[in-house]
Amino acid sequence: MSLARYSDKENIFPNRPHWDEQGIWAQARNRPAICWCPKNAPPTTNLCETCQKIRIRHLILCEAEGRMVDLGKLNDIVNRPECDLCSLVTLAARQTWRGLWDEESRSSVTCYFNALDPGRQQVKGYALQVTETGSNWQWLDFDLVFKGHDSDSMPVGKVFEISPKVDIEFLKASIRACEDMHERCMLDTKLATPDRMSIIDLHTMSIRRAPEACRYLALSYVWGKITEQWLTLKRETVKLLSHKNALVQACLPQTVRDAMQLCLDLGERYLWVDSLCITQDDPITQKQQIDIMDSIYASATLTIVAAAGDHADSGLPGISKWSREIKRQTITIQDIEISNTMPRLGDTAERSVWNTRGWTYQERMFSRRCIFLTEAQAFFACSQGVSYERKRLIETGYGVEQLNPLIRSQTLQQFYFKAVQEYTVRNLTSHADILRAFQGIMNEMSRKYNQEFFFGLPNKNFEDALLWQHAGQAEKRTTSRNFPSWSWTSVNGAIKYSFMEKRIIDGSPIPAAWQDGEEPEQFHIDWLLNAGESKLLRINETPPISIRPLPPPEEVPADLVKVALQKPGRLLFRTKHAFLSIANSVPIRTADSWWADYTQNINFSVISMASILRDGSGEDPIGFIELDKIWAQQNVPQDAGKRRWEFLAISLAATNPNDYMNLHFTMRRNIDYPMIYSRNVRQLIVNVMLVEREGEVARRLGVGKIYLDCWELIGPQNTWVVVD
Structure with missing residues (x-):
């Protein structure tokens, strides 16, 4: 610019x-x-x-x-x-x-x-x-x-008028420039064609198996209302659609028809569209293709993004029936001429219905090049930036990498937390697709970090991944397939990881605070290293698969193993537990702003911040927990009730030394708890899970944190537990 x-x-x-x-x-x-x-x-x-x-x-x-x-x-x-x-x-x-x-x-x-x-x-x-x-x-x-400064200033009202139809030559020139000149974009130009992938052949107007090293385009769009009259690939139509001209008279949604026309206009032969390239009523083939969705979009020469409209029959603006009518208006105030600009790609993409759908998250994430079709204009995006159809300029601040949180993440934890938080704010028509539409992201993490997943949680950092919380209004996911309560897949709503503290790894000595020039004191938490660190078993096959070092087989209660094996997705682990009170209020004595700063990212319209107490006396909290507000109002009184709730230790963590609540409570509690004063350590907390027993199986209700010295004074007991 x-x-x-x-x-x-x-x-x-x-x-x-x-x-x-x-x-x-x-x-x-x-x-x-x-x-x-x-x-x-x-x-x-x-x-x-x-x-x-x-x-x-x-x-x-x-x-x-x-x-x-x-x-x-x-x-x-x-x-x-x-x-x-x-x-x-x-x-x-x-x-x-x-x-x-x-x-x-x-x-x-x-x-x-x-x-x-x-x-x-x-x-x-x-x-x-x-x-x-x-x-x-x-x-x-x-x-x-x-206008008063330079008589040669030209009015802007007519300069960027939008044509009703897309400028195909602009798109062709952008593609050629990217393929010929952008080194970063050319790194993956020879990606292998995904295995057993079907493709639309626009020369024969039929569905066929994709040739090796096939150059093809992919379509990313909103399904929305899909009617029975629209043609999709099914077992009974596979053979029929392989015949020449089978798609010529077929009843297809307008967005698919427009994408086919755009491919031909660009001089391309092959197009991938999910509804016509995945057999919709064949579970085996469908799963195989869904499992490689990341490869399908990453291997495509470019992705056509229908960033306008809210259903499959909306069409693509500027291609066939949908003529673009975005207006540019100019007003003059004294000697200043003001006009509205055309919406930028960042505005258009981020606010589109397309960007709210669960399936399109991995589609946009793995696409190397994109053509965005909007009501204002067409955009070509690659790793070098965005080309505007009418302005003929490059906006380097917003390209496909801006659509990809993975590129901006360095560690598995950053990668995973960012992806889950961005993905779960999106909508899915079928609740059962919560893991299917996330499969491409899990594939990428598996390749990058040698990772395996269990109901959406990575084996590495499993204890950290357990500490998810509601970011907004959430409800139990309704589907014929049961998702375990300990996994965020069981919740229909936005998920966050903002309550996290840095976990202390097994066997790592915990550094105390020390003055300049002094040797740091080191000490260990024996209860954690011996029996407190969770020993987790994933139960979805026999024998169970370990994701943590396991105790000798004779120590695992045989009756609990039998219970855990009754249903896929159950966790069996050994940890420490304690029974404590909860008050659906937070008693803070001082009128300072620390509490407001500490809770500034909490949506109190849907989330309740509750105090964890040793008993029902209503004394100062020993920790805090975020709960769904509706559930908390129905089950937790404003004052500490007589009911005792079960808390399971998940991990030990060290708070940030500059954390507002760490400073606040450390100063307040030095008098009551000399251990903190004598050790002069960073504030340590235990990440805990609130559970409710249903027979021999526990169900997750929420996660919170309890200060370590308080947890030790409670005298938590060893336990084995099955969590569903």
Whole structure:
């Protein structure tokens, strides 16, 4: 993106930093602020009372960077169509914030108007932005041209008009440039064709087995409403669809038909579409293809992304029946020309229905190149950045790697936590697909970290992966296939790992705090190393497979092994347990802000933070646990009740030395617990799982943490437990 250049003499923004004519970032002039507004300028017509008070020209040209002006609720802006600025904001918001466009959402969103950092200035002017403070900050960009400074400034209204149809030559040129010039994109150009993969042959209009080293495109789209009349690959149609021209008169959803047409327009012969290339009623073949979904998209030359529409019959904008009608509007306020920009790929992709679906997560993750078809324009994305159809420029800040959290992760734990958290906010039509649509991500982790998985949790870091929590409203996943309560696959809703503390590995001495120049004290937690560290058995076949060092066979209770083997997915392990009280409130004596900082990422509308107590006396908590709010309101009283709940030790962890609650409770509890003062150690906690017994089997209710010294004083007992 070329930046506007101004010499010091030509700089029309003397109170701000700017790019000079040599392309050097020049600081603001060290002089008193100058007001560039014309004296006795008449008020701008066609602006509502709210927008006239903003003094846009003064905000842009004269004021310092960063001031935000309240425009009011988005719904109020929409209801002021007679105002030029409100009308422009409405148009931009309608085209960009599709997820906020129902009246209830518009009523809860507050919009602000501010001049953007001039480091992102556009041609001959600066951009403006509108932000909203709903659940997240979001941006609307506007192009700005100062007409009073340069008589050669050209209006922007006609420059980036959107054609009703996609510019095929732009897409062809982008593909050629990527394949010929981008070294990073060329590294995997000769990936092997996935095994036993079917493909659509667009020359013969039939389904066939993909040739070796096949060059093909893949389609990523939203199924949505699939009707029986639409053709899919089934056992009875496999032979029929292998005949020449079998697809010519077939009843196919419009998105699939448009993808086939786009492939032909690009000069490509083969296309992979799940509904026509996976036998839908053959469980064996279906599982085999689902298990290699990551390879299918990674081996594709590029992926066509239907980033518009909410079902398979929506079609692709600009290809056949769907003509693009995104508008660009320009208004003039005094001598400043303002127009809405076309939505960027980041805005379009992140807010699309396509980006909310569970299956599309791994599809976007493993695609090496993508063509995004949106209502505004087509985008070509690869590892080098994004090419815009109409602007003919590269946006290097957002490419396919921005869609891939795995590339940004270094360790297995980072990789896994990030993937689970991003995946579980998405929706699945069939709850039974929760692991199927995640299989490609597990395959990648298996290759990268030599990893195996058990109901979505990795064998390595298994104790860490057990400590998942609800991030929002969650409910038990309803499906004929039972998922164990200890796995996040049992929950329909967003999952997080923000409550995690750094686990201390078996046998590792725990460092105490020490003064400069002194030798650090080292000590071990004997209970953890002997019997406290969980000894877990995965029960899904005979004999059980160990994921931790196991005790001698004669020590494993035979009756519990029999119970565990009655159902796949049960865990049998030995640990420490204790029975404690829970209060659905957190008694904090001080009025400081530590508690607010500690809980700032917790959604209290759906999550309840509860105190873990030694007994029902209501004394200071020995730990904390996050619970589903509805469940907590029904089962846990505000004060500590008489019921004692069972907690299982999962792992030992060390809190961050700068953790707010660590500092708060260490200072408060030094008097009551001299052990902490005498050892002068980092605060240590035990990660625990709250369970409820149903006969001989326990069910997970939540996870929390208990301070180690308190846990030791409780006197936890050894136990064997089966968790379903």
